[in-house]
Structure formats: C-alpha cells, structure tokens
Amino acid sequence: xxxxxxxxxxxxxxxxxxxxxxxxxxxxxxxxxxxxxxxxxxxxxxxxxxxxxxxxxxxxxxxxxxxxxxxxxxxxxxxxxxxxxxxxxxxxxxxxxxxxxxxxxxxxxxxxxxxxxxxxxxxxxxxxxxxxxxxxxxxxxxxxxxxxxxxxxxxxxxxxxxxxxxxxxxxxxxxxxxxxxxxxxxxxxxxxxxxxxxx
Amino acid sequence: xxxxxxxxxxxxxxxxxxxxxxxxxxxxxxxxxxxxxxxxxxxxxxxxxxxxxxxxxxxxxxxxxxxxxxxxxxxxxxxxxxxxxxxxxxxxxxxxxxxxxxxxxxxxxxxxxxxxxxxxxxxxxxxxxxxxxxxxxxxxxxxxxxxxxxxxxxxxxxxxxxxxxxxxxxxxxxxxxxxxxxxxxxxxxxxxxxx
Numbered sequence: 001x002x003x004x005x006x007x008x009x010x011x012x013x014x015x016x017x018x019x020x021x022x023x024x025x026x027x028x029x030x031x032x033x034x035x036x037x038x039x040x041x042x043x044x045x046x047x048x049x050x051x052x053x054x055x056x057x058x059x060x061x062x063x064x065x066x067x068x069x070x071x072x073x074x075x076x077x078x079x080x081x082x083x084x085x086x087x088x089x090x091x092x093x094x095x096x097x098x099x100x101x102x103x104x105x106x107x108x109x110x111x112x113x114x115x116x117x118x119x120x121x122x123x124x125x126x127x128x129x130x131x132x133x134x135x136x137x138x139x140x141x142x143x144x145x146x147x148x149x150x151x152x153x154x155x156x157x158x159x160x161x162x163x164x165x166x167x168x169x170x171x172x173x174x175x176x177x178x179x180x181x182x183x184x185x186x187x188x189x190x191x192x193x194x195x196x197x198x199x
Numbered sequence: 200x201x202x203x204x205x206x207x208x209x210x211x212x213x214x215x216x217x218x219x220x221x222x223x224x225x226x227x228x229x230x231x232x233x234x235x236x237x238x239x240x241x242x243x244x245x246x247x248x249x250x251x252x253x254x255x256x257x258x259x260x261x262x263x264x265x266x267x268x269x270x271x272x273x274x275x276x277x278x279x280x281x282x283x284x285x286x287x288x289x290x291x292x293x294x295x296x297x298x299x300x301x302x303x304x305x306x307x308x309x310x311x312x313x314x315x316x317x318x319x320x321x322x323x324x325x326x327x328x329x330x331x332x333x334x335x336x337x338x339x340x341x342x343x344x345x346x347x348x349x350x351x352x353x354x355x356x357x358x359x360x361x362x363x364x365x366x367x368x369x370x371x372x373x374x375x376x377x378x379x380x381x382x383x384x385x386x387x388x389x390x391x392x393x394x
Contacts, residue, residue: 001229002222009233015285019277020237026273027247031254034264048266055273056280063285122263130259151221152256158223177217180252187255191265 007071014062022062026055029072033079038122040083050086054079128190136186140179147172148179211235213245220249 001009007028013021033054037047058078065074137145146165150156158176162169215232218224224232236242247270255262 126263177214
C-alpha cells in the first residue's frame, strides 16, 4: 500500500463517519500546512487559526472528495484558498498560486524553495531540529543508522534494504522502527523547549 | 513524545505503525492496523510522533512548524461539527455492471441480424442456380451442362422476342433516337450520290 492508498483508506473511514481517522490525517499533515501557510501569513496565531479553518473546511467537504487527486493536494488547495480569503477579508493582497506550487505540494519539497518569510526564531528552531536529527542519527548503532538512512534518505523499500544489508526483512522493519524511536527521543526536548518561540 | 520500544495495543504494535507509514503492509494488514489506530488513543499518539520524525528527517523546516496541542484544538472543533457521511456509492454487484451493457449490445446485434440477414439472403438468379448444384463432383458436371443449356435457351428466347419487335421499331424509327438526326431523318432523301 502506498502513502496515497493509506490516505485514501483514512478518507473513506471519515466518509463513513469515523472522526478519529480525520485526526490521523491532521496529525500527519499539520506541519506541512503550517509551513505552507507561513509563507503567506507572517503571524503565527493567524496561521494556526487558518490551518484549523482549512482542516474543518476539508472535513466538511470530504463527502465530495473522490480521490481523483492525492488527499494532500486537495487539502493544499483548500488551505491556499482559505488563506487567500482571509487576506482579502483583511484588505491584504493575496498571492497567486501557480502550477509549480501544486507540483511542489505533490512532492513535499518545502525546504528548498523557502521565501524570506523566516523569522530568526523559526530559523533557529529549524537549525536546532536539524542538529537534533543529525545528533540522533550519529548516536545510532551502525545497523540502525544504515537502515534509517537507506529508507528515509535513499528511499529504498524494505526488500531492497534487506538485500543490501543481507538480513531478513523483519530485522529491517525492527531496525527502522527503533531508529525512529531514538530520533523521536532526541527531538522531544528541542520541540518542548521551543514551544511558543517558533516561526 | 513516545519512548521505549514496541508498545503493544491489542494485536497491533507501533512497529506495525512504522511499517504502515513506509507503505510496507499489504491491504489486509494495513486495514487491521488502521482499525486499531482509529480506536486507540495511545496508538494515535505514536502515529503522530512517527509522522513528526518523518517530517524531521525529510525537512527540519517542516518539523520546526510543529505546534503542540494543535491536534487537540482541531479535535475539539471537529467535535462541534456534525459527522459527515458520504452517500454510499451504489453497491451493485460487478456482474450487473458488466452484464447489463453486454445484454444491450447483444440485443442490438440480434435486432440487426433479424432485419439484415433475410435481406442478405434474398435469392439472386445466380445463387438459385448455385443452390441447385449438388455437392458431388459427377453430378456437378451434369448440372453445369444443364445450366449452360438453360442459359442458351434463355438467350435464344430473348433474340426471338427482339426480332418480333423489329417491324415495330422500323415503323417508329424516327421517334426512337437511334439516328444522329432523328427528327430530320424522315425528310432526307436517301442516295444523294445517285445523281
């Protein structure tokens, strides 16, 4: 099952009345939506409000979502339109959305084309997150580090990693999971400390 | 943020969540994990953590946008929303989906065949002759001779009837258009070179 298939499964559960499935989609995409909205709107409180409004609009519109596009692409458009409407209602100029933006939404390459909307705080936090991730990866045992890098950086499947590392696929699954747990532990203090100081 | 190893919730543990995120479960396994995920708050928290780790590994800028408590905020707003339900798409069995158009096509073909086949089978003289031909070779030879003699008789009858009409045509020659000057022909004197 691909990532898109999993999203579609969650969408179908929401369409059958399961609100918990929508919570899972929120927790999966909230940061990407924040990052997207922060390019359009500087104020963090406003970004959070508009992100929430976008998610609620998406929830209300979900019965009409047929899966012709990826869920995130659809959500991205809703978020952009919500932000534009907000800016217009405030008498501010709404930026235009290009096809390139849509393509970018598909590939999630948010980091490469940032506008100069970063605040010193957001840049610092981003740097700290990056350092925490690197530190966590450096501290991992060799086999866990190799597995997570092959998966996340090189994009290899479990089968390919198992072949590359000459180990059973179950071992690959376990190593990747343990690496993620270790990275999560390293990230926690950074994000907790940075609460209310981001962007 | 989650700590520790594989926290089991029923039959599903967080290692399965990690595999689900990587798209490494088949449809049946994924459905089982999603079932557990939608009904277990602890698994939902672990799912959220693993998603954050994935974002951090791909882009520190995206991970830095993490806002604690945002999920709770949206959940509270969702609780005030009426539950959405998509209209059920027709649960027609697959055989109906394909058999109905198939039957329509078959009926059309049958109708065309009913109208067209009798027309196509209308007997032509040649076909009638052919129809009379038996299958075996010696008899074929004799029927061919018979057909030839019938054709000759037919031609002779046609010639005879044509000759019977000769006087009629001769009497009305000026009206037949057979000459280059049909209307003037009656006034022309034959044998101009007789002078």
